[in-house]
Amino acid sequence: MLWTPSGWSEDASGSAEWRVPGIANLHSHAFQRAMAGLAERQTHPEDSFWTWRDTMYRFAARFDPDTLHAVAAQLYVEMLEAGYTTVCEFHYLHHAPDGSAYADPAAMSRALVAAAREAGIRLTLLPVLYMSGGFDGRPLAERQRRFGHDVDGFLALLDMLRQDASDTLRIGCALHSLRAVPADAMRAVLAALSAQSPIHIHIAEQLGEVQDCINVRGARPVEWLLANAAVDAHWTLVHATHLNAPEVQGIADSGATVAICPTTEANLGDGLFPLRAYLGAGGAWGVGSDSQISVSPIEELRWLEYGQRLATHHRNIAVRADSTSVGETLLHDVHASALNATGNDIVGSDTITLDTDAPQFVGMTNADAIDRWIFSGNRNLVRDVDVAGVQVVADGRHRDRDAIAGRYRSAMRKLLA
Numbered sequence: 001m002l003w004t005p006s007g008w009s010e011d012a013s014g015s016a017e018w019r020v021p022g023i024a025n026l027h028s029h030a031f032q033r034a035m036a037g038l039a040e041r042q043t044h045p046e047d048s049f050w051t052w053r054d055t056m057y058r059f060a061a062r063f064d065p066d067t068l069h070a071v072a073a074q075l076y077v078e079m080l081e082a083g084y085t086t087v088c089e090f091h092y093l094h095h096a097p098d099g100s101a102y103a104d105p106a107a108m109s110r111a112l113v114a115a116a117r118e119a120g121i122r123l124t125l126l127p128v129l130y131m132s133g134g135f136d137g138r139p140l141a142e143r144q145r146r147f148g149h150d151v152d153g154f155l156a157l158l159d160m161l162r163q164d165a166s167d168t169l170r171i172g173c174a175l176h177s178l179r180a181v182p183a184d185a186m187r188a189v190l191a192a193l194s195a196q197s198p199i200h201i202h203i204a205e206q207l208g209e210v211q212d213c214i215n216v217r218g219a220r221p222v223e224w225l226l227a228n229a230a231v232d233a234h235w236t237l238v239h240a241t242h243l244n245a246p247e248v249q250g251i252a253d254s255g256a257t258v259a260i261c262p263t264t265e266a267n268l269g270d271g272l273f274p275l276r277a278y279l280g281a282g283g284a285w286g287v288g289s290d291s292q293i294s295v296s297p298i299e300e301l302r303w304l305e306y307g308q309r310l311a312t313h314h315r316n317i318a319v320r321a322d323s324t325s326v327g328e329t330l331l332h333d334v335h336a337s338a339l340n341a342t343g344n345d346i347v348g349s350d351t352i353t354l355d356t357d358a359p360q361f362v363g364m365t366n367a368d369a370i371d372r373w374i375f376s377g378n379r380n381l382v383r384d385v386d387v388a389g390v391q392v393v394a395d396g397r398h399r400d401r402d403a404i405a406g407r408y409r410s411a412m413r414k415l416l417a
């Protein structure tokens with residue numbers, strides 16, 4: 001049986017397995033895999049996203065191309081074993097720690113490309129434009145220097161990377177956030193991009209940045225973006241957490257995708273995405289593992305739904321007129337957004353084979369298979385994974401799990417030394 005966004009059907013290959021398309025991970029910062037679990041001690045009674053960010057900057061300063069490669073390869077193995085077959089890498093760790101360019105200015109990007117190739121995951125690389133340290137246009141702080149480009153340097157990086165683009169490597173573009181990209185720079189970059197390029201941006205993760213945007217630009221972040229850029233289906237708005245009703249409708253009408261990262265947004269205390277209103281408006285969305293405190297599409301989807309249940313005191317929130325199944329609705333939407341957000345048509349070409357021998361599937365039917373997969377415990381039910389016709393996971397194990405984990409251990413010893 002093969003599941004597609006229109007439901008289960010007989011598998012054209014005649015296979016007796018239960019298969020679903022691969023899942024797109026719309027938002028990842030690979031290096032943060034190495035600090036998962038290392039920011040969970042209170043440093044201040046008012047700990048917040050902003051104190052977490054200080055820890056993250058200290059950690060980011062330790063990476064070089066080799067350690068980034070090793071950490072990303074480990075992460076991508078974990079993603080594949082969990083069922084993600086493509087990842088959008090929101091990449092801003094561009095330069096050496098002091099801000100100077102590496103001999104190859106694309107060295108850090110190429111480390112991610114090499115890691116993805118080694119693991120066999122599709123990569124949509126989104127080099128990030130990061131120019132200022134706040135809405136007031138202040139220069140980057142010392143710890144942000146390795147993230148920075150001017151517009152020309154950034155466009156040159158995109159050109160360089162595009163030469164290696166392929167079926168499994170897409171080169172898109174990211175604007176870090178409205179606070180990090182001045183309006184004139186945003187316009188210059190957008191004017192230089194092809195109309196087909198995926199564009200991602202962190203948009204409204206924290207209430208503080210919403211207030212700063214109102215103070216400086218006279219509008220809320222999403223409101224400002226919709227009024228100042230031709231936002232369409234090529235755009236992905238990451239953490240569109242804080243929205244008012246016109247913004248919910250505005251994003252849905254634009255055709256843009258929202259990348260929701262429920263476990264990271266919970267971990268960082270960001271807030272809850274207004275899912276019910278957004279589904280009602282017909283909006284497109286997908287999920288991302290973001291800070292890598294969880295690398296599981298199941299956990300993202302589950303917590304997306306559970307957050308709504310906790311906030312509304314109701315059950316079974318994510319449903320649509322054509323399906324009362326929460327699991328199928330969630331999976332439908334994740335697959336429907338994958339092509340626009342990643343540039344990859346994975347629904348027809350990447351597959352996950354479910355472990356239907358697991359106890360969770362005893363007595364399964366078409367009607368409950370997806371809900372069982374998403375809402376029944378923590379055993380990983382992904383058995384095999386094929387990406388672009390190549391099997392990379394068999395019986396739950398990635399083909400190079402041990403070798404890649406060995407290099408990851410060495411890299412971690414170096415990073416933690």
Ligand SMILES: [Zn+2]
Pocket residue numbers: 027029090202238290
């Ligand atoms: Zn992010």
